[in-house]
Amino acid sequence: MTKLGGYMGKVLVVDVRNRTTDLYPWSDTERENYLGGKIMAAKIIRDNVGPNVEAFDEDNIMVISTGPLTGTNAPCSSRFNISTISPLTGFLTSSNCGGDFGLHLKRAGYDALIIKNKSESPIWIEIEEDRVLFHNAEDLWGKRVSETQKSLDTKAGKVVIGPAGENLVKYASVFSGERAAGRGGVGAVMGDKNIKAITAKGSLKPKVSDAEGTKEFYKKWIKRLRNHPLTGNQLPAFGTAGLISLMQHRNILATKNFKYGNYHDFDKVSGERLRKDFLVRNKGCITCPIQCGRQVEVDGRVVKGPELETLGLLGPNILNSDLELIMRWNLELDELGMDTISTGGTIAFAMELNEKGLWKNGLEFGKTDNLLSIFRDTAYSRGIGDELAEGTRYLSNKYGGAEFAMHSKGMELSAYEPRSAVGQGLGYAVSNRGGCHLNGGYLVLFEGLGLAIDPYTTKSKAELTILTQNIMEAVSAAGNCLFTLYAMLPEYLIYNPNSRITRFVNKFLTTSLAGNIIKFIDKTDERLLPIKFSLIPQIKAIELVTGMKMSIGKLLEIGDRGYNLERMYNVERGVRAIDDSLPDRLTRVKQKEDEPNSYVPLDELKERYYEVRGWDKEGIPKEEKLRRLKLIE
């Protein structure tokens, strides 16, 4: 139980081999130190899963966790996180998802689920408060995602896998409604444990420490999100697809397996075109005022439209400009339960392998007529799909082409081409879960999307990356959507990109002074930074909901703790500096002939990053750092 608001106070352990349940001991001290979500999950996994346990070993566990804001009507807070050992990277992965399962899990009375062992036969698990039932899922096994969802209790929150998860595709996803915990192969781990679905429902609600204060604060927060140019205007109008056009102009739109940063037919797959020709309506997760999701019609069905990453990686990155085809593929990949990012990245790599004669597989850039069947073959591990299902790193190890194998730690990169956003390149490389833009700190937000700091300089990029990683880590652990953080950028800067003030801010952020200020903040004891910092509303929200004192200093410390906790666990699993890598195409080949700095100077960036993080030259957190973060006694 807990004295803190926002939490249900219970973590359910479900042993699917023995079909038993238990409660996991999780104290208020741990809640204060690890908050929830991915940080809580990392702590549980580090304490329970030995460093030699592999993704498909029986001893691997899955932790599905929420944050203290989940279920409290906070904007964009119905989310949940799944952490486990990734079959794609071999390291700890965390995959965050919208939908409504997080909300229902709280209503069932739990902050988190720990799934352990493997079931001997396919099952689905029904959780309704204290009642946990294990059902035979033989009749569901083989079904696609939406068909599975329709077969289950319509009133419950559900997480399900599709055929890709059953067949252990290394980048299989887990779905809640139409939203995916897409990355890292969490769906394959669920499939390996023979779990087709988990449902949760109940009538419980977390108590909130200051109910009136929270209600009033949420009203102001929602109003702010609705009034901000990014969360109240651009995202509702175009969804994430709206980024394509600006990415094109900033030369960060991954094209032809990241050989280029722009694509001549970008406007055929842009957010503007999606809105003009295909948008049926907006849709968002429950509790979300932003509503960035797109609904489009495919073969007579109104379904989720493609997000930016899907458009980029199954569009320009494979030289495809057929938006209708991407919409159809997006639906098919969702139904199969497969990550569209890793699918697009792997296909593009396979195309280049074929082009260079390294693997004759029939895949060609711009040739799209065979891809739908290739995706199905991948989900069912048939033909060349059997190898595509293993991901880019596997193909690179087998066929060569490491210099253009677009992954980091085995995870395929997102759609941002980092040679014109070198801070994002650093983020991809050091990200705990592999080539992920968000876990990497999403510095591209500053390097050309929201702001326009110098995309090629290395100055202060390491410091900014650490700052944003720590903030995002803590906000995610609180149960909040990272998109709410875009409102952190002052409206003035977004509304006035050409003003002297904005241009000054853009210049200042890449000065040594700015870097040193950020470094100072990072090293300062949280007690010396007691301010609430209103640009990050989560700080006050966490305090109002939980009753624990929260400040920018404490939030950053929690984020820093989470990031270092994941890092330490990965270090125990063998991660070293050499694994914080990018392919040579991004670090040694200039993107633009007329821009001498259009490559990612990764060694220089990493050196500074390690120093500011308090890591040694091998990328291992130093004892002093771990002690300060209370990760060792």
Place this chain on the structure above:
Amino acid sequence: MAKVKLFGIYSIKAAKDEYVIEADNVEELLLKLSVMEPNLTMRMLRRSLVFVNGKNITDLNMFKTKVGPDDSISILSPIAGG
């Protein structure tokens, strides 16, 4: 005459998203566009991201950046997302 293309929120505020405008510099081009498209005020356009042949005017001569007859002008707004 320069080719002008509108993106993002500018593309939905205007009647169409492509124009051909003759102007000496970006300031004049935006002014003419605001006259052609009353929904796009000069104040609004001065707050846009303007690219001339793929280069942001913040890296050129701001609103005094010269515009030639064969130039391509893009008008966008800042955005963020996953």
